[in-house]
Amino acid sequence: MSQTSTPAQSPAAATAGEGADELLPRPTRFADVKGWFWPADQLLFDWFLSYQRDTDPEGRGDLLELGAYLGKSAIFTGVYLRDGEEFTVCDLWDSPAPDDSNSAEMDRSYSTLTRRAFEANYLSFHDELPTMVQAPTSVITSRVRPHSCRFVHVDASHLYEHVHGDIEAAQELLQPEGIVSFDDFRAEHCPGVSAAVWGAVATTGLKPIVITGTKLYGTWGDPAPAREALLGWLEKREDLWHGVEEVAGLPLIRIKGTKAKVPAHPASRHEPEAQPEPDPEPRVVPASAPAAPPRPRRRSRTRRLAKDLLPPIVARAIVRRRTA
Incomplete structure (x- = not known):
């Protein structure tokens, strides 16, 4: 100095x-x-x-x-x-x-x-x-x-x-x-x-x-x-x-001493006081969500093909059989 x-x-x-x-x-x-x-x-x-x-x-x-x-x-x-x-x-x-x-x-x-x-x-x-x-x-x-x-x-x-x-x-x-x-x-x-x-x-x-x-x-x-x-x-x-x-x-x-562990240091009189741990926030349980409306049923691929390609009488027979 x-x-x-x-x-x-x-x-x-x-x-x-x-x-x-x-x-x-x-x-x-x-x-x-x-x-x-x-x-x-x-x-x-x-x-x-x-x-x-x-x-x-x-x-x-x-x-x-x-x-x-x-x-x-x-x-x-x-x-x-x-x-x-x-x-x-x-x-x-x-x-x-x-x-x-x-x-x-x-x-x-x-x-x-x-x-x-x-x-x-x-x-x-x-x-x-x-x-x-x-x-x-x-x-x-x-x-x-x-x-x-x-x-x-x-x-x-x-x-x-x-x-x-x-x-x-x-x-x-x-x-x-x-x-x-x-x-x-x-x-x-x-x-x-x-x-x-x-x-x-x-x-x-x-x-x-x-x-x-x-x-x-x-x-x-x-x-x-x-x-x-x-x-x-x-x-x-x-x-x-x-x-x-x-x-x-x-x-x-x-x-x-690149890895030296320092000795205990003098304590400052201005060291901030330890703050109390904050109270844990109350757990909020979300309200139950309303049930989703039922999704409309989609016709199966077999049923759609039968309707489009086959005679009606044959198509109904195939669909009844697969459904059964």
């Missing part, structure tokens, strides 16, 4: 009905929220965030999303926020970009983007907004404590110099075993993302764990525990293809 500086807004500062334009349409289901968040990545978000909860139930770690668009992945991520944790979302939304190249990208890809639309969507599924930072992602290290995050989703600018800065920020803000997810790392229209992410693998110690068609998931900590647990989970699923190959000296899982 991309990345002025407006003060951060705490979750308590906006609840349902506050901060969002009442005229904006409210999604009645998760699928109504516009965005690019494919089933395989929904499953991996669910798996990593649930894995962190299950392996460290007493631990705490904040959540961070850099680049939010209209909130699809943020809505999904917010479900996994635990008591005592903070979820921060940073985006430019409808603010001016900090430089000409980023401004051109915003005009080209996200001309309809607004903060109000994000808020309306998010509050359709959650009671409170996350902490909102409406600013370039370059400010995020001044708004989030170092080494406080257990999960960071990077989906902001596609320009190399900005992605490079987002990677440095993610490394500074993640806990030692925290997970980072990079979007569009292999898209043909985003070579800057690919160059920055694989450059980080080569130079910063970023260790990829798994890739999908759109995202790379990795850590600056020890990838082995999460990787082995993920492989065990994948072995039991028939809706996801996976393979493993060595990259940068470590096993890397590849996933294809």
Whole structure:
């Protein structure tokens, strides 16, 4: 999405009905929220965030999303926020970009983007907004404590110099075993993302764990525990293809999810109520139709021929015999 500086807004500062334009349409289901968040990545978000909860139930770690668009992945991520944790979302939304190249990208890809639309969507599924930072992602290290995050989703600018800065920020803000997810790392229209992410693998110690068609998931900590647990989970699923190959000296899982069964989605507070089944219409029995009048008897072919061709006396004899 991309990345002025407006003060951060705490979750308590906006609840349902506050901060969002009442005229904006409210999604009645998760699928109504516009965005690019494919089933395989929904499953991996669910798996990593649930894995962190299950392996460290007493631990705490904040959540961070850099680049939010209209909130699809943020809505999904917010479900996994635990008591005592903070979820921060940073985006430019409808603010001016900090430089000409980023401004051109915003005009080209996200001309309809607004903060109000994000808020309306998010509050359709959650009671409170996350902490909102409406600013370039370059400010995020001044708004989030170092080494406080257990999960960071990077989906902001596609320009190399900005992605490079987002990677440095993610490394500074993640806990030692925290997970980072990079979007569009292999898209043909985003070579800057690919160059920055694989450059980080080569130079910063970023260790990829798994890739999908759109995202790379990795850590600056020890990838082995999460990787082995993920492989065990994948072995039991028939809706996801996976393979493993060595990259940068470590096993890397590849996933294809064309038939992936998505996890349970957040429920919208605007979901229409189920309508009662209408009473079955009473069966109407049509009145009996009046009996058709009897059809006149037609003379047999033999009788007609006899009348036309034979002498009357012979014809009457033949007809009497056939009738008898």
